[in-house]
Amino acid sequence: MKDEAHLVRSCKYSGEPEYWVEVLETGEKGQERESKKQRKEISQDADKTPLGPVSTAAIDKMNARTKASQSVGAVSTSEAIRGKSVLSKFCESILTKTAKIRSLVVDLKKNYDDQAATKSIDALQRDLGALEEKYNVCSELLAQGEAQDFNTEWLA
Secondary structure: OOOHHHHEEEOOOOOOEEEOOOOOOOOHHHHHHHHHHHHHHHHHHHHHOOOOHHHHHHHHHHHHHHHHHOOOOOOOHHHHHHHHHHHHHHHHHHHHHHHHHHHHHHHHHHHOOOHHHHHHHHHHHHHHHHHHHHHHHHHHHHHHHHHOOOOHHHHO
16 A cells, blocks of 8 residues: 555554545445535535525425425435334244244254154244345345335325
8 A cells, every 4th residue: 555654643642643534435324424514515505605585486486496396295315214224124024033943943953853843843944934025125125225226206
């Protein structure tokens, strides 16, 4: 790597060398930071513009567009991001529960060999199949949302 020397500095407390790296962020935290950054930039731009008769008309037009977009059936971008986040967490939750049930079934098969354990294993495997079907539905919805870039029609 070029110019590695600028990535090193001494800790002000212990004097030990510290190294700086850049990390590419993905996922929900990165989206949250990006949306906060955009809101901050918009508010800073709004603070810089002088309020006069021309800019008041622009604000009135913006308010009218906002009210129109909040009409019945319309979904804001923040709601779409929140919907994506909730759906992703739900899919992960289903996978976690599925893994726990599978480990329970393995444990029952390994440690118990009676009729009650067999009935429990059968019931757990039926429940496992139902969870897998729900996960498939959830994954399809998530894929459709990704394909449509989680626009307003995706959540409607």
